[in-house]
Structure formats: structure tokens, C-alpha cells
Amino acid sequence: MLSIWAPDGIPEIDAGTDLTTVVADAVGTDLQNGDILLITSKIVSKAEGRRVDALDREQAITDETVRVVASREHPNGVTRIVENKLGLVMAAAGVDSSNTPDGTVLLLPVDPDASARTIRAGLRSRLGIAVGVLITDTVGRPWRDGQTDIAIGAAGVRVVDDLRGQTDASGRPLTVTITAVADELAGAADLVKGKAFGRPVAVVRGLPHLLTDDDGPGARALVRDAEKDMFRLGSDEAWAAGFAAASAVPRGNPEAGNT
Numbered sequence: 001m002l003s004i005w006a007p008d009g010i011p012e013i014d015a016g017t018d019l020t021t022v023v024a025d026a027v028g029t030d031l032q033n034g035d036i037l038l039i040t041s042k043i044v045s046k047a048e049g050r051r052v053d054a055l056d057r058e059q060a061i062t063d064e065t066v067r068v069v070a071s072r073e074h075p076n077g078v079t080r081i082v083e084n085k086l087g088l089v090m091a092a093a094g095v096d097s098s099n100t101p102d103g104t105v106l107l108l109p110v111d112p113d114a115s116a117r118t119i120r121a122g123l124r125s126r127l128g129i130a131v132g133v134l135i136t137d138t139v140g141r142p143w144r145d146g147q148t149d150i151a152i153g154a155a156g157v158r159v160v161d162d163l164r165g166q167t168d169a170s171g172r173p174l175t176v177t178i179t180a181v182a183d184e185l186a187g188a189a190d191l192v193k194g195k196a197f198g199r200p201v202a203v204v205r206g207l208p209h210l211l212t213d214d215d216g217p218g219a220r221a222l223v224r225d226a227e228k229d230m231f232r233l234g235s236d237e238a239w240a241a242g243f244a245a246a247s248a249v250p251r252g253n254p255e256a257g258n259t
Contacts, residue, residue, distance in 0.1 A: 001206050002204070002205070002206035002207065003204075003205045003206055004188055004189055004191070004192050004202060004203070004204050004205075005192055005202065005203055006189070006192040006193045006194075006197075006199035006201060006202040006203075007026045007027050007030075007199065007201060007203070008198070008199065009025075009026050010022060010026055010043070010198065010199065010200055010201055013043040013046040013047050014046060014047075015046065015047065015048070015049035015051065016047070016049070017046070017047040018047075018122075019039070019043065019044065019047050019119055019122075020118075020119055020122030020123055020126060021126075022043075023037065023039070023119065023123065023201055024122075024123060024126050024127060026201060027201065027203055028123075028126070028127055030203070031123070031127060031129055031131060031203065032129065032205065033129045033130050033131070033208070034130070034131070034205070034207075034208030034211055035129075035131045035132070035203050035204065035205050036131065036132040036133070036134065036157060036185060036203070036204040036205075036207065036210065036211070037119070037123075037131055037132065037133045037134070037201065037202070037203055037204075038134045038136050038185060038186060038189035038193075038201070038202045038203075038204065039116075039119065039133065039134070039135055039136065039200065039201050040135075040136055040137075040193065040200035040201070041094075041108055041109060041112065041135050041136060041137040041152060041153070042096065042099065042106060042200060043200045043201075044109045044112065044115050044135055044153075045096075045106045045107060045108060045109055046106065048109055048110070048115065050106055050107040050108070050109060050110070051100055051104050051105070051106050051107075052104065052105060052106075052107060053103060053104055054095075054097075054103070054104060054105040055103055057092075057095065057097055057105055058078075060095050060105050060107070061080060061082070061092050061093045061095045064082075064084050064085060064093035064094065064095055064107060064108075065080070065082040065083070065084060065093050066082070066083045066084060066085055066087075067082060067083040068080060068081075068082050068237070069081045069082055069083060069089055069232070069233060069234055069237070070233065070234025070235075070236070070237055071234075071237075072234075072236075079091060079092075080092060080093075081234065084108065086108060086112070086152065086220075086223075087220065087223040088108075088137075088139075088152060088223065090137075090139045090140075091139070091140060093108075094107070094108040094137060095107060095108075108137065108152065109135065109152075109153065111153075112135040112152045112153025112219065113135075113153045113154060113155065113215075113218030113219060113220055114153075115135055115153050116133040116134065116135050116153040116154050116155035116156075116215075116218070116219075117133075117155040117215050117218075119133050119155070120132070120133040120155040120156050120215065130156070130211065130213075131156065131211075132154075132155065132156040132157035132210065132211045132212075133153075133154070133155045133156060133157070134151045134153065134154050134157060134182055134185060134186060134189075134219070135151065135152055135153030135154070135219070136149045136150065136151055136152065136186040136189065136190070137149065137150065137152045138150075138190075138195075142231060148183075148186075148187045148190065149183075149186040149187050149189065149190040150182075150183045150186050150187070150222075151182035151183055151185070151186045151219045151222065152219050153218065153219050154182055154216065154217075154218050154219040155215045155216065155218065156211055156212055156214075156215055156216060157181075157182060157185075157210055157211060157212065157216060158181065158182075158210050158211075158212055158216060159180070159181065159182035159216070159217065159218070159219055159221055159222055160178050160179060160180055160181060160182070160221070160222070161178070161179040161181045161210070162178050163177040163178065163179065164176065164177060164178065180222060181207075181210055182219060182222065183222070185204055185207075188204070189202035189204060190202075
């Protein structure tokens with residue numbers, strides 16, 4: 001049976017806080033082999049000293065940006081969808097100004113997979129049990145309104161469930177079905193963590209088959225390769241890039257069709 005819960009009692013996290021100790025104190029007596037811990041990236045960032053002074057949040061976003069996917073002005077400013085240094089495509093590069101003092105912002109962890117591995121190893125050493133760890137963050141989605149949580153870091157968890165080669169209930173072969181179970185777990189855990197309840201950690205029980213003996217590939221494996229990305233630019237940006245490319249073709253070039 002699948003169960004998900006989020007413990008109370010997680011204190012405010014500061015730079016240098018030992019998250020293994022915090023998590024173990026909050027849920028250690030309830031944890032079992034095969035459980036999966038889901039930890040909000042915000043407290044990982046705080047513990048790792050990723051809070052920075054930023055009177056200009058837009059500059060902080062720029063500093064974390066590798067590639068602009070889309071940018072739109074609106075009455076309250078500008079929304080930028082960008083690829084950040086982790087390869088994640090998200091609004092504002094994941095730079096967060098909520099639940100942090102005025103004049104500061106939180107950046108995402110430098111390496112969320114490494115953060116997950118550290119916490120997993122620490123819990124194994126302290127509690128003597130094998131659990132999976134997912135680091136989660138909130139994103140919007142193309143084609144859909146609203147936001148949900150996804151996994152941006154992982155250790156000891158199969159982040160996808162590859163069903164290719166199996167058959168469906170009607171006996172038809174599955175040829176493309178790869179379920180992003182880490183993201184599904186992140187979204188489910190957010191239902192019990194909430195955004196304003198002070199519960200940044202959740203526990204999932206009942207899916208031990210998703211755990212791996214080693215740390216596994218991490219959540220980085222969920223990032224789609226550029227050559228497979230059919231939606232690499234926003235609609236306006238794609239149109240502008242195509243127009244610029246067409247304009248750069250010299251007149252009279254046979255390849256341009258102007259013979």
C-alpha cells in the first residue's frame with residue numbers, strides 16, 4: 001500500500017545546518033528500509049549557503065542563465081523562461097525570493113544529485129537503513145496552467161520506469177512508454193508538504209522496487225538532450241530566429257529558391 005506523509009517540526013534552516021541530522025531527528029524513528037525521502041530544494045539551498053544578496057533579482061537570474069528560451073513582458077515586469085546551469089528549463093532560472101529576507105534570493109543547489117547522495121549516505125550511516133532521496137523544486141509546464149514539483153536531484157531511486165518491451169492490458173507492445181516516476185513522486189509529495197505549511201520533507205512508503213543499491217544516475221538523467229528537444233525556443237523566439245536565418249541568405253542563392 002502506498003502512503004505519503006510530511007512530518008512537522010522541521011526548524012528554520014541556516015547555512016551550515018546538517019540536513020542529515022535535521023531529517024533524522026524529524027522522521028528517523030519512522031523511517032524504514034525502502035522508504036523514499038523527498039526534500040524541498042529550498043532547505044537544501046539554505047543549508048548549502050546558496051542565499052545571496054541580490055538587490056536586483058533580475059541580475060541574479062541573468063547570472064544563473066545559460067540560455068533564454070522565452071521572455072515576455074507583463075504589467076508586473078518580465079517573465080523569463082531560461083535554461084540554468086543545471087540544464088533545467090524553468091522560470092527565473094530557479095532563483096527564489098520567497099521565504100528569504102528582503103534583499104536576498106535563494107539559488108538552486110550547485111549539484112542537487114550530489115546533495116541527495118550526501119543525505120542518503122548520512123542517513124544510512126546514522127540509522128542503518130537504505131532509503132532513496134529526491135530533491136524537489138516547483139516548475140510550470142508547457143501547454144498546462146499551474147505548477148507542480150519535479151525532481152532535480154536523486155540518489156538511490158530509479159528516476160524513470162522504462163516499460164518499453166512490455167505489453168499493455170490488451171496485449172499490445174509498449175514501444176515508447178517511459179514513466180518519469182521521480183517527477184510523479186515529487187508532485188505527490190507536494191500534496192502533503194504544501195507551500196505554506198512549514199513541511200519541507202515528505203516520506204513515501206510502498207514503492208521499494210524503485211530503489212537502487214547504488215546511488216543511480218541521478219535526476220540529471222531526466223534532462224532531455226538538446227538534439228531531442230522539439231521545443232527548445234518559445235514561439236516568438238523561434239519565429240524571430242527563423243526570420244533572421246532566412247534574411248541572412250543572400251539573394252540569388254540557388255539554395256534559397258531564388259534562381
